[in-house]
Amino acid sequence: MTPNNTQQNEASTFQSLSLPLPINKALADLKYTQLTTTQTASLPYLLQNKDIAVKAKTGSGKTLAFSISLLTGLLEQADDMGETNTSNKTSIYGLVLCPTRELAQQVAEQIRLLAKHIPNTKVSSFVGGVAIGPQIASLVHTPDIVVGTPGRIMDLIRKGKLKVENVQKLVLDEADRILDMGFSDQMEWILKALPKQRHSMLFSATYGGAIERLTKQYLRQAGIVEVENTEQHSQISQLAYVLQDNRLEQGVSAVLTHHQPRSCMIFCQTKVHTQNLCNELQHLGFSALTIHGDLTQFERQRVLTQFALQCCNVLVATDVAARGLDLEQVELVINAQIAESSETHTHRVGRTGRAEHSGTAITLIEESQKAALERITHETESKIPIKHIQALRFHANRIVLPAHECVMVDGGKKQKISKGDLLGALIKQAGVPKEDIGKMQVTHDKCYIAIKQRSVKKALGHFREHRVKGKSLRARKLK
Template sequence: MTSDAPEHSFATLDLSAQLLQGVEALGYTQLTPVQAQALPAILEGRDVIAQAPTGSGKTAAFGLGVLSRVDAGRIQTQALVLCPTRELADQVGRQLRKLALGIPNLKLSVLCGGMPLAPQLASLATHDPQVVVGTPGRIQELLRKKALHLRGVHTLVLDEADRMLDMGFEDQIREIVGKLPVDRQGLMFSATFPEGIRALAGAMLRNPVQVTVASSESPTRIRQLFYQVEPGRKTPLLAALLLQFRPESCVVFCNMRRDTEEVVESLAHYGFTALALHGDMEQRDRDEILLRFANRSCSVLVASDVAARGLDVEDLAAVVNYELPTDADTYVHRIGRTGRA
């Protein structure tokens, strides 16, 4: 399929009045290209593999598919959405809850690592959620503790599947998938299609409908500048560039956790309010840092790719690659954050 399909109204889809209530509450009217191409097949129960960039409307696409098949009267987990990071899982969980506001008695649980285990175990012991959104490590842990039951799952979603493989989650994903019923619907969304994704799709999906949606943003809309500098001069140059361009908000990407902290310390010497964001932090600390960055009390966020996955900041003025990533796809994903609006 190509991405030049005409836009359609949500009203043209076979959606229940309950789901249309959620669509209306979110202010959605026209389908985005990925929704127009993927949703009809998803609602028919077909497996789908979709290549779609962040911000293309993919969460609503698989969310409406998931919720259309859930029976809120049946106290059993019926849909599982796997995400690479806590931030993305929280984001997906919030959007699914909004879409499901017209469905009474629906329990949706977000189950991620980095959060206390005891409250999650207590919630699952009360009764099974109909929809689970989570990260592979925590889902695997809850399955091994026999606290999470997936024998009733009829829809599996892998969101940002390429990033999950990059982060080393393939074994966990395969173990989780092995616990699911064979007769299920599989939906896979990925910004890129490396060989590992194709292999995983071959093992998990049955005769999938393939959807490809190019980014709606023209790359020329983003101004890219390159500076060649000695390693020891990188931080002074970074400070000088921030003083010259004075972006209201800026994300500086590093490849290693320790580098994020070193850059923050160096920028502090130059008078900048900068904060580090990396995967080893407790969730409450990450949430506080993201809140401070979003409300502009901190203007520079120095982040690793893992921590920034799922980061959704409006009107991001600048992205700095303090270190170049190891592959082109990650580079495009990083700099594309300035073009999301």
């Protein structure tokens, strides 16, 4: 390796940034070593507390970038004040606004993971769709960092429960999506309630128009960073099929049994189409779930968890799920209905082909939509060959089902239940074979465990008859 290459590699690592020790420890725990292109471009601004507007695609590492800025600043403030115990604080230090509930919760969890070696750090998530009472009660101890959706954050500030007069850092995550979803009034109300002297960070998949005006109005001499993430879609094979007699359900089911993906996201434009398509796929025998705006927050989170744990391999979604979800590689994306814009198409397709994996994206169109597809092809500089779907047939015996089912346990971090506790109970006490236990997820008050079907009954029986860490935990299999 040449010296130039060595220097370049060293410059693209987190170690090159001279970050505080607690953050470096957390990065090592998470096995993060190399900087992404977005992190390399934005962190010099962020670590110098300079306002910045970043144009970057979903999945480019922006969450980790602004999380590092938030926590580095928090540590510096503690050093300046000579405080190790911040229990007497009255105003939050950092505020992150996100367009969706799921993204807000995932961002909060990312920050918590990065803050694991920083004592007395409280990161709270406040979103709509759930009762506000418990959220208000939790504010009896002021958080250091708050992540939330604009509507709920505005409600808490108006009620005088969330103190923002001393906010030092502000993050607008997926700012274009915040505007698209109609939250501009709430967001601007919040921005006016914050102190003018603050460090502001804006992240958006697009830049121009409303986002540019927002940057000029609310950020101070912001650096503009545009990251062209061309490699994200370079490993994605795209194809379009013209539906026969516009029979959408038959087309989707034929594509699924032809490609037999272990994980697939299917996108529709409306909640009604999403739910109807999911119902039809379930009727045919597919392991399909849906996520759309009519579901409660708990229902949405439960669906995403089952998909992330690979207990469901087909997720039918509206475009709210196209961005900001922390999901691993998806093998196949199906645009059951063509996207309304090339930008939306790009976000949908970007759910596959991530992290150096290859992926496939298939768009189903009607004969009259060929011109719309050609426009998307041109604007995204993609190659999307068009074929007729008659060559594909639905075969019930080729349906691929998940290897695991999901068991939900009524206990989580609040009850001090860990993955190790659950593994010990299932393997050592219940006698469930280690290879029958798949992925696990522990949330505030729930645990989700992927278990092979042959061991589900044994696992449920153990939770019914025995305690875990001295606690009786109810468990049930999710459908």
